Amino acid sequence: MRIVFLGPPGSGKGTQAQILAQKRKIPQISSGDLLREAVLKETPAGKKAKEYMDKGALVPDEVVIELVGERIRNERAFILDGFPRNVQQAEKLDELLSELHLPLDGVLNVEVPLEKLIERLSGRLTCSQCKAIYHVKYNPPRKKGVCDACGGVLFQRSDDTEAAITHRFETYKNQTEPLIRYYKKRGNLITVDGTLTIDGISREIEERLREHGI
Ligand code: AMP
Numbered sequence: 001m002r003i004v005f006l007g008p009p010g011s012g013k014g015t016q017a018q019i020l021a022q023k024r025k026i027p028q029i030s031s032g033d034l035l036r037e038a039v040l041k042e043t044p045a046g047k048k049a050k051e052y053m054d055k056g057a058l059v060p061d062e063v064v065i066e067l068v069g070e071r072i073r074n075e076r077a078f079i080l081d082g083f084p085r086n087v088q089q090a091e092k093l094d095e096l097l098s099e100l101h102l103p104l105d106g107v108l109n110v111e112v113p114l115e116k117l118i119e120r121l122s123g124r125l126t127c128s129q130c131k132a133i134y135h136v137k138y139n140p141p142r143k144k145g146v147c148d149a150c151g152g153v154l155f156q157r158s159d160d161t162e163a164a165i166t167h168r169f170e171t172y173k174n175q176t177e178p179l180i181r182y183y184k185k186r187g188n189l190i191t192v193d194g195t196l197t198i199d200g201i202s203r204e205i206e207e208r209l210r211e212h213g214i
Contacts, residue, residue, distance in 0.1 A: 001026060001214060002102060004080045004093075006179055007110035009168045010117035010124070011194045012201060015133045016110060017081035019202050027075055031083035033131050034067045035059060056159050056167030058085055058175060065092050076102060086175040090182055105214045107183040108205060112194035114169070121165050125154040139198060 001024055007013035014030060021028035035053060038046030045067055049059040058064075068083045069092075084090040097103060112120075123136040129152030134141050141148050159168065183189040190212060192204045 001077050001079075002097070002104050003078075003214070004084070004104060004107045004183075005082075005110065006107055006176070006183070007194060008112065008114075008117055008172045008176075009165065010121040011110040011112045012120070012198065013108075013110045013194075014081055015139075015198060016108075016201055016205060017079045018132070019198075020205060021079045023206075024077075024079075026077040026079060028079045028081055029068065029071050029075075029083070030081040030131070031064055031068050031085070032081075034071065035064070038067065053159055054164065056164035056171060058171055061086070061088050061092070065089060069096055072096065073100070084179060085171075087178055087182055090179055104188060106188045106190050106209070106212055107179075108208075109180055109183075109189055109191045110194035110201070111191055116195060117169070118165065121160050122162070124157065124160055126157055127152040128155050129153075 003020070005013040005017045014032075017028045017030065035046070035049045039050050039053065040046070045063050048063050052059045064083065064085075068080075072078060072080075073096075080093075084093050093104075120135060120138070123138070125134040125136065125141070126132070127134075127147035127150065130147060130150040132147055132149050133139075134147075134154060141154060145154050146152075147154055159165075180189065190208045192201060192208060194201060196204065
């Protein structure tokens with residue numbers, strides 16, 4: 001299975017991508033996680049990416065394409081989370097996948113209204129080790145500040161601040177939302193209601209994938 005997850009910041013697409021990847025036993029490839037890792041390791045890509053990420057802006061295409069492309073080349077099945085983020089990246093992905101003879105099976109678009117997104121992002125916590133995602137209100141860890149899955153320390157992302165969140169929404173509207181039309185035109189867009197509970201969204205995703213024979 002090869003799937004792309006689309007959705008605004010805070011839509012829960014990362015959480016759903018993790019759940020689906022675990023169920024289907026395939027890798028979840030998150031461009032945000034790859035970039036955060038590069039920033040931590042202070043690689044050349046990480047050094048270029050940091051200032052854009054802190055502002056909530058998109059990292060230049062060539063940096064992200066290189067990072068994600070390298071990761072995809074080793075896989076036959078995957079769930080892409082956070083990539084592509086604009087039409088140029090989607091075109092590059094198409095080129096790469098057609099070169100590898102691995103077409104996309106579908107694009108899952110997680111829809112959530114703006115008011116809900118702000119509330120979700122401002123309470124989000126991420127595990128520093130396994131990248132599991134929690135929420136102080138909607139999905140709290142059993143022990144405060146500690147990951148249920150691996151015992152790692154939970155942190156709030158530096159771009160989950162109000163100024164960066166506002167910028168990330170604008171970036172999404174201007175650059176990422178046009179991808180909904182891009183994939184709709186090709187007939188492989190599957191839209192799901194992202195306002196449900198985490199389990200509710202996963203069930204809807206499974207049902208819709210089944211309907212599409214994926
Ligand atoms: P995410 O974890 O997907 O919310 O991504 C966090 C940040 O990483 C974004 O706000 C961007 O600065 C950067 N980023 C992640 N994926 C991409 C991408 N496909 N293209 C450009 N920048 C990205």
